Every structure is written in structure tokens, then in C-alpha cells.
């Protein structure tokens with residue numbers, strides 16, 4: 161078996177939801193970009209946790225609580241390994257990418273930015289990596305600069321170089337665009353930003369389900385991910401931050417667990433990473449996320465990437481045979497996301513008809529409205545691939561589009 165082949169039947173069988181029908185048709189789920197489906201390994205870990213292991217963490221002296229704590233902290237170590245962070249102190253559990261970016265904006269941003277400083281975001285960012293910086297701009301008087309992309313949906317490194325200056329304090333960039341599929345050269349972008357003394361936050365929401373991520377190799381200062389897009393539960397994610405930065409950042413929220421001691425006069429904060437985890441955490445979520453990471457590692461992240469690359473190639477070729485179909489986002493380096501429009505057809509109408517065929521795709525601006533503005537479209541239809549999709553899913557997608565087109569045009 162070469163890298164682009166997987167034991168597909170064995171993998172697919174691990175996703176119970178994919179065995180069911182939708183509108184009388186076998187479900188073809190092509191919306192992993194919004195949220196992925198979950199393998200048995202994750203579902204069973206959540207079930208086991210609530211049946212046998214549930215207790216609060218870091219609080220109880222009794223065995224059950226100690227075991228829950230071990231599982232929760234074990235999930236942190238699994239996340240550290242998954243991202244190749246240096247230390248578990250650099251792994252903060254959060255609700256997801258959105259919360260991770262807001263944490264950095266509120267904590268690092270408020271402490272380190274002042275009027276006149278600049279934050280650069282790219283034109284292809286998800287709203288989660290735009291709006292927190294706008295809120296900060298309005299609060300602090302910083303400038304928010306936009307790094308434009310070309311019409312293929314690619315960022316040019318020379319454009320980044322010429323936009324950076326000593327005023328730039330942060331580059332906030334997505335590793336993989338949810339609306340276009342573009343994989344950005346985040347390592348090279350980090351090197352450039354660092355040479356100007358700026359910090360780098362990478363939004364990894366779409367990248368982590370599809371490829372090996374090594375935060376030390378990238379060299380970024382912060383990296384955010386969402387568990388639910390990478391075969392894990394909703395409501396859990398990770399903010400990776402370099403220890404030396406997190407160490408001096410003020411807490412984001414106050415409450416239990418993030419403190420060392422409290423009097424009415426003064427509170428001493430807990431050590432990393434607990435300083436950033438106020439309140440009872442999403443214990444089962446972290447455990448489920450770790451299981452999802454193990455699921456991907458058992459297949460091999462590089463093999464997942466190779467498999468999805470060949471599926472993306474097939475999907476692109478097949479979709480391009482449809483008259484009037486235009487692919488939005490044709491970057492040289494793309495992950496398993498394909499966005500398209502069909503001349504004369506509104507994406508929502510098309511996706512609604514496709515649902516009748518059991519095909520789940522997203523038709524929307526994908527929370528990346530500036531991307532839609534760039535391409536002058538209100539929305540796109542997006543098929544996003546996962547390790548549980550195969551060529552027959554693509555064939556059903558194409559057949560459904562052709563049928564819906566007949567009805568709509």
C-alpha cells in the first residue's frame with residue numbers, strides 16, 4: 161500500500177453515523193470542514209468516561225477523581241505530542257479555535273499592544289481570526305492591516321515582507337483556509353514575521369485534521385485548534401503558546417483552578433497551563449480529543465494527507481467536467497476542501513436539493529466573508545473531505561450536482 165491508500169473499509173466502519181441513510185439515501189458526508197464525524201474510538205471513550213470515570217479534576221483526594229485527573233492530564237500529554245510542543249505547560253485546553261484566538265487577543269494583546277501598533281491578518285481568515293483583532297483595534301487604537309491574496313487564493317511571501325515593519329507586532333494567519341483549502345507557508349511566514357520582531361498566531365482549525373503539525377518546526381508563538389474538526393468532540397480545543405510568552409501573560413478569565421491562593425486583598429495565580437483554565441474544564445472533551453488524536457496517529461497523519469490529496473485531485477477533476485462550474489480557490493498547495501459555484505444557480509438552492517440525495521455539503525460564506533468579497537460571490541458550495549470519504553462519495557456528489565442543475569436551470 162502506498163501513502164495514498166488506506167484500509168478504507170476498515171476506517172469507514174468506525175464511523176457509525178455514516179452507516180445511516182438521509183432522505184432514504186446512504187449519507188455522503190462532505191462537511192468535515194464544519195465539523196467532522198466521530199469514530200467509535202472517540203464515542204466509546206466518552207461513553208466510558210461518563211459510565212465509569214467521571215469526577216472533577218485537580219480537586220478530589222479520592223481514587224475516582226485522581227483517575228479522572230490522570231486521564232485529563234494524559235490528554236494534555238497526547239496533545240503535546242500531537243503538536244510536538246516542548247512542554248505540557250504550553251498546552252492550554254480551551255473551547256476551540258475561536259476561544260483560543262480570543263484568549264490571545266485579550267491576554268497577550270491587551271498586555272502588549274498600544275495605539276499605533278499593527279496586527280496583520282490575511283484576506284482569507286475566518287471571522288474568528290478577524291473579529292477579535294477588530295475588537296482590540298477599537299479598544300486600543302491599533303491598526304489592523306490586511307495581507308491580500310491573489311486570485312488563486314495564495315499569499316505571496318514578498319507581499320508579506322513589504323507589508324511588515326517595526327510597527328507590526330503580530331501576524332495572525334490561518335494554516336489552511338476553510339473557504340478555499342489553501343495551505344499557507346506558515347513556517348516561512350513565521351520566519352519573516354520574526355525577522356521584524358513580530359509574534360505569530362496560526363489558526364490551525366482546518367489544518368490539524370489533515371496533516372502533521374509540528375509547532376516547533378513552524379516556530380510560531382501561538383497555534384489554535386478545534387477538537388470537533390479533527391474527529392473529536394465539540395467544545396474542546398487547544399491553544400499552544402510558547403512557555404516564555406504564556407508565562408508572562410495575564411489570565412484571561414478568573415475562577416477556580418487558575419489560582420494558587422486567594423485573599424480579598426490579593427490572588428496569586430496558578431502555574432502554567434492552569435493559569436489559563438478557570439473553572440471546571442471540559443474533562444470528557446479533552447479525553448475524547450486525545451482519543452481522536454490517537455485515531456489519526458494510528459492511521460498516520462502523513463498517510464491521511466496523501467490519501468486526501470489524491471481524493472482532492474479526483475474531486476477537482478470530476479467537478480471540473482461539469483459545465484458552468486467554477487472552482488473558487490486554486491492554490492498550488494491545498495488541503496481537502498473544494499469550494500465552487502455553478503453559473504446561474506444559488507449555492508443554497510443547490511445544496512438543499514443535494515440534501516435530498518443524502519449529500520451533506522455546506523453552502524455559505526463559510527464565516528469568511530472577505531473571501532467571498534474577493535471573488536465577488538455571495539457564497540460557495542463547499543465539499544470538505546475526511547479520511548472517511550472515498551471516490552464513490554465524489555461520484556455521488558457529481559451525479560447529484562448534475563441532477564440538481566437540471567432542475568434549477
Ligand code: C6P
Pocket residue numbers: 193194195255256257258259286288289334336337338339363365366386522526527
Ligand atoms: N469553520 C466551517 O464550516 P470553532 O468554531 O471555534 O471550532 O472554529 C472556528 C474556525 C476558525 N478558523 C477556521 C479556519 C475555521 O474553519 C473555523 C470554523 C467552520 O468552515 C465553521 S464556520
